[in-house]
Amino acid sequence: MPSHEPPPSKDQEVQRTFNKITDYYDRMNRLMTLGRHAAWCRDVAASANVPSGGSMLDIATGTGVIALAALENYPDSSIHAVDFSERMLTEAARKPGASAITWQYADANDLPFGDGSFDAVTHGYLLRNVDDVERVLEEQYRVLKPGGRVVILETCPPRGPLRHPVTLGVRVVIPLLGQLVARDRESYAYLQESTLGFMTPKEVVAILRRVGFTSVAWKKKFFGTHMIISARKQ
Incomplete structure (x- = not known):
């Protein structure tokens, strides 16, 4: 008889994908960004402006690159890092210095804080991996203190004169690297599509403002394929 089970949700598919690619995640991020990924994560951490003795939450922490960079910047602060991939959390918790961070399983749609x-x-x-970007940003607004900051690292579709060659490069290079390095072309084909199919900075900024954030600023990176956006809760 045919199965009547509903197809997996996007969240379930994303969770499955990231559990699959954990062992290669850091290496692939270095290769796909020509070594710039760690520097962008340090930029995000530095832009968080956590006060002395304060607290920071890193969501979708993956292997903990942003959280560990924040620990270096704010050694007397409390750093929480959450993800809904348990394999990613396990990998993050093995890294040097990780014992000073609180690692926790959590869903970005319903934060346990x-x-x-x-x-x-x-x-x-x-954000490119969730069903409802506005809901996820509303949760972040909720758990922030008044005056607190959100800092976002995301991919974005390239624009301008380099749009077509960069798009072609992303479509070819990411799945190819996935096949050669991770032996997993399928997962990295998904990541390629989510990179090119995500919102522009202006679209993300509009949602942040609708949620209630102010002082919104953004900058593009890496031929316009990445962006760092910051905003403040009133």
């Missing part, structure tokens, strides 16, 4: 819990929220490559 009270209102006004953190001075800053950061995340890398979260």
Whole structure:
């Protein structure tokens, strides 16, 4: 008889993908960004402006690159890092210095923290992988203290004169690297599509403002394929 089970949701598919690619995640990020990924994560952490003795939440922490960079910047602060891939959390918790960070399984759609819990929220490559960007940003607004900052690292579709050659490069290079390095062309084909199919900076900024954030600023990176956006809760 045919199965009547509903197809997996986007969240379930994304969770499955990231559990599959954990062992190659850091290496692939270095290759796909020509070694710039770690520098962007340090930029995100530095932009969080966590006060002395404050607290920061890194969502979709993956292997913990942003969270560990934040620990270096704010050694006397409390750093929480959450993800819904348990394999990613396990990998992150093995890294040098990781014992000083609180690692926790959590869903970005329903964060297990009270209102006004953190001075800053950061995340890398979260929004392109969720069903409802506005809901996820509303949750971040909720858990931030008044005056707290959110700093976002994301991919964005290239624009301008380099749009077509960069798009072609992304379509070819990311799945090819996935095949050669991770032996997983399928997962990296998904990541290629989510990179090119995500919102522009202006679209993300519009949602941030609709949610209630102010002082929104953004800058593009890497031929316009990445962006760092910051905003403040009133």
